[in-house]
Amino acid sequence: MARGGQGLARLAVVVRAGAAPLWWLGVAAAGIGVVPEGVTGRRIGVPAGAALFLIGAAGVALARRGRYAALAREAARAGKYDVLQDRAVTVRAWRRGHRWWLLLGWAVALGSAFVVPAAGGMLLAGLGTGLWLKAAWLGRLERTGETLLWVRVDRLDRRGGRPAGRAVKGLRGTGIAAGDAAPGGARRRTAAVV
Incomplete structure (x- = not known):
């Protein structure tokens, strides 16, 4: 990055x-x-899957909240020469880096249906719901602090994961209008120009 930006x-x-x-x-x-x-x-598989959905969603949504909150409290202001990555680039990097894990998870969920019908798929869907809930919680944290939270790309592993992992020593913060993603990571809705 130019002049020491990240x-x-x-x-x-x-x-x-x-x-x-x-x-x-x-x-x-x-x-x-x-x-x-x-x-x-199915009479056992579907209710077991529903329980796994709820457990997976709650587990992912609540995991490491203390770490995220601590990093958010200590976030430093982003520098003048820091480069903010587009939302689409970040999403593409994560999905490209995790595509084999996603396919493996899907294959395991399908295979588990021959033992416990639907349960593996419902667990997988629960994990996705948990990530969405965690992102929504981060969005509330960002709105409360009026600061968007950013992580250095070089602190993420090459697959774009582990946003609160051991390698992440701190976060950067910007104003609430920076970047092309709204608080919580969703696409920013732009007002129609009249």
Whole structure:
């Protein structure tokens, strides 16, 4: 980067990047997974899947909140020469880096349907829901502090994951209008020009 600036990716966008693929792969695996009777049968498989959905969603949504909150409190102001990465670039990097894990998870969820119908797919969908809930929580944190949170791209691993991992020593903050993603990592809605 010019003059010592850093490439920065939105924290909430990195967290949210896996939500849609996990959700849709989970829904597809659960839908297909209802077809085989499995070892346990559908009467056990579907309620077990619903329980796994709730456990997965809650576990992912609540995991490491203390770490995220601590990093947010200590966020330094972004520098003049820091480069803010576009939302689409961040999402693409995460999904490209995790594509084999996503496919493996989908294959395992499909395979588990022959033992417990639909349960693996519902768990996968729950993990995606948990990521979405965590990103929404980060969005509330950003709105409360009126600061968008950014993580240095070089502190993320090459796959674009682990936004609050051990390598992340701190976050950067910008004004609420910076970048092309709204608080929470969703696409920023622009007002129509009249």
